[in-house]
Amino acid sequence: MPVTPSQEDYVEAIWGLIRNKGYARVSDIADRLGINSASVSKMLRKLDEDGVLVYEKYRGLNLTPEGFTQGQMLYERHKLLEAFLGYLGLSDGTAIHETVEGIEHHFSPDALAQVEMLVRFIQMRPQWWHEFLEWSERTESESAEVRPKDVRTTE
Numbered sequence: 762m763p764v765t766p767s768q769e770d771y772v773e774a775i776w777g778l779i780r781n782k783g784y785a786r787v788s789d790i791a792d793r794l795g796i797n798s799a800s801v802s803k804m805l806r807k808l809d810e811d812g813v814l815v816y817e818k819y820r821g822l823n824l825t826p827e828g829f830t831q832g833q834m835l836y837e838r839h840k841l842l843e844a845f846l847g848y849l850g851l852s853d854g855t856a857i858h859e860t861v862e863g864i865e866h867h868f869s870p871d872a873l874a875q876v877e878m879l880v881r882f883i884q885m886r887p888q889w890w891h892e893f894l895e896w897s898e899r900t901e902s903e904s905a906e907v908r909p910k911d912v913r914t915t916e
């Protein structure tokens with residue numbers, strides 16, 4: 762069972778490669794994670810020992826059923842958090858992706874379940890969420906107008 766953030770990144774990347782291309786090569790994983798092939802091979806041996814995948818040096822690798830389930834969960838968690846940040850009004854897809862890459866490993870199952878509930882509620886009540894976004898925009902521009910007057914100097 763992967764436990765560290767970096768193991769999760771591997772499983773997520775491998776799952777994504779297998780889903781898109783039908784296989785994952787060491788060089789593809791290295792490219793996707795921006796690390797060298799030697800580090801990838803080392804981690805693949807560890808994940809093999811942990812029962813997440815089967816890795817044979819010259820024959821490639823495959824996720825075990827447990828690894829596949831894990832990869833799918835990691836992918837869905839990533840997508841859920843991207844949806845959540847999208848609802849917050851962030852529109853830069855790259856920034857959203859990078860933010861999610863940074864935070865996704867640190868959500869407890871309870872916190873994630875509540876984010877999922879919130880996203881479902883937003884989808885059910887778009888008007889409710891729209892009100893929040895309007896309020897947030899208004900409040901932000903009001904406080905931007907007020908801020909310069911609040912600046913106090915010691916002179």
Ligand code: FE2
Pocket residue numbers: 773839861862865
């Ligand atoms: Fe991710």
